[in-house]
Amino acid sequence: MKQPKISIIVPIYNVEKYLDECMVSLLNQTLKDIEIILVDDESPDKCPKMCDEYANKDKRVKVVHKKNGGLGFARNSGLDVATGEYVAFIDSDDFIDLDMMEHLYNVAIEYNADEVRCGIKFYVGGKFTERHDVDKLTVFRGKEQVLDFMLDVVGPLPECKRDVKYMMSSCCCIHSRKVIEDNSIRFLSERECLSEDLIWDIDFFSKMNCVVYVPECHYAYRMNPSSLSHHFSWKKYRRQDTFFNAIKERLDALYSQKEYSIHLLRLKFLYMRNYISEAFSINEGLGKRRKLVRTMLQDDIWHDLFTEYPYSRLPKAKRIYFFLAKHQMIFFLFIISKMMKYREKLKTQKQ
Numbered sequence: 001m002k003q004p005k006i007s008i009i010v011p012i013y014n015v016e017k018y019l020d021e022c023m024v025s026l027l028n029q030t031l032k033d034i035e036i037i038l039v040d041d042e043s044p045d046k047c048p049k050m051c052d053e054y055a056n057k058d059k060r061v062k063v064v065h066k067k068n069g070g071l072g073f074a075r076n077s078g079l080d081v082a083t084g085e086y087v088a089f090i091d092s093d094d095f096i097d098l099d100m101m102e103h104l105y106n107v108a109i110e111y112n113a114d115e116v117r118c119g120i121k122f123y124v125g126g127k128f129t130e131r132h133d134v135d136k137l138t139v140f141r142g143k144e145q146v147l148d149f150m151l152d153v154v155g156p157l158p159e160c161k162r163d164v165k166y167m168m169s170s171c172c173c174i175h176s177r178k179v180i181e182d183n184s185i186r187f188l189s190e191r192e193c194l195s196e197d198l199i200w201d202i203d204f205f206s207k208m209n210c211v212v213y214v215p216e217c218h219y220a221y222r223m224n225p226s227s228l229s230h231h232f233s234w235k236k237y238r239r240q241d242t243f244f245n246a247i248k249e250r251l252d253a254l255y256s257q258k259e260y261s262i263h264l265l266r267l268k269f270l271y272m273r274n275y276i277s278e279a280f281s282i283n284e285g286l287g288k289r290r291k292l293v294r295t296m297l298q299d300d301i302w303h304d305l306f307t308e309y310p311y312s313r314l315p316k317a318k319r320i321y322f323f324l325a326k327h328q329m330i331f332f333l334f335i336i337s338k339m340m341k342y343r344e345k346l347k348t349q350k351q
Helices: 016-027 047-057 071-081 100-111 143-154 177-182 196-205 234-252 257-280 286-297 300-308 316-326 330-350
Strands: 006-012 034-040 061-065 086-089 115-124 127-131 138-141 173-176 210-222
Touching: 006 016, 006 071, 006 100, 016 034, 016 047, 034 047, 034 071, 047 061, 061 071, 071 086, 071 196, 086 100, 086 177, 100 115, 100 173, 100 210, 127 210, 138 143, 143 196, 143 210, 143 257, 173 177, 196 234, 234 257, 234 300, 257 286, 257 300, 257 316, 257 330, 286 330, 316 330
Parallel strands: 006 034, 006 086, 034 061, 115 210
Antiparallel strands: 086 173, 115 127, 115 173, 138 210
């Protein structure tokens, strides 16, 4: 059998109501020479049966049934059986443009790229909001350019208005399977280190010679405001220790601390703000919520951020927020959080 151009790996867990929409977008890709690997992560709904039905209808579909282990390990199970020239990861509650794979593959061949990325469109209530990280096709070639790009994926410089300059996602891309297998690159478990995608990005970028970013937003990411990932829990909060340590360990092997620290601290600032927002949103009295935020801000994990980060270089609104957090002005942080949520609600209603 001829080697497929792209192996599309789809981890599946409890997505019965979304899976058909995802699969329609994959089975009808304009690039036909693909394989679709459905990894059933012991899903408790009808997904295991649906996966087998897809495989019976289309010979390009493979199914892996496995014990539940989480998203990262499910992707690894897909990699273990993938045979494509390139690999793509698609989350099973998302969907993609019908020409995404053809477009990214053609660009990869034209530029001899190890990875090709595209923009993302956020899907909320039947409406799309596009996020463009580049406004034209952009090539990062050679170790120096790729590693510089990687630092901006970790976190932008203070002057950047966006918290995230380039998305840290493994889904809006195709990746060279040769680079993956030659370097034994696999995902860590998000159940241990909070975010598997950024660790994957660092491991993969450190072995690449060329990444191409196209401006088109081919990937539709389904936003779910009620998702557990947006709710505060101490268990999730503590996983960031492993997360930041894993990032630091990898960056230490590639750069001097002076080169990467300002990028890593910007990432910490983003995570700190997200946790404050989540803590203020828990279903408790204001007093308990303020106490939770105060306890969190006294955590040693933020010590380097508060003592070393040049926050005076941040855009004005973020500079004020940083100052309030550093000096534990909890009431004012609460007011700002409420204002931000109100603005987001208005923005969603207008779209």
